[in-house]
Amino acid sequence: AQTVTQSQPEMSVQEAETVTLSCTYDTSENNYYLFWYKQPPSRQMILVIRQEAYKQQNATENRFSVNFQKAAKSFSLKISDSQLGDTAMYFCAVEYGNKLVFGAGTILRVKS
């Protein structure tokens, strides 16, 4: 069974600082896709960033970037210049045959 592990249930960061959320996964596939989604208190799941496993270059979207280590099956999310609006639950997900397998999530609190 495919598994996605987020080892940090909760994290806090001061506004304007940088934080990294961890994610590891298990797969026997060679080509797959990885995602980070954000779920604020409104419960709307919002796509933050995606990474194609066949690309060596790490994906970047404004303040959000990933560190993708394919051999280690690691996919961490770095948030730079944290803002209060970044407070949310963050889910790491891996796409397997058109279904997403999610980690348990990390609650991120940005403090002023």
Added chain:
Amino acid sequence: EAGVTQSPTHLIKTRGQQATLRCSPISGHTSVYWYQQALGLGLQFLLWYDEGEERNRGNFPPRFSGRQFPNYSSELNVNALELEDSALYLCASSLWSGEETQYFGPGTRLLVL
């Protein structure tokens, strides 16, 4: 561009009843996915529809079923409701079956009493 929409936002049912949840994908998207987010169980894949056909289902009993209409909207039916069916049900859509990025709706919160 309108996002994925779901209705109703909240639904309260009693044990044994049936619930019907609805989802409209982003315009132009043909694939629809359903996920259950239950307290303590995380997000779990339920069903995938594409071009009107059920393509895959997760590890859920047959009383969870659904369909996709010719306009690509979808409905999820849960029969013989049980207390543990209480959860947030999220619908997502993607451009086509080979497009891996899924965009989510706001969810329907189902409470079974």
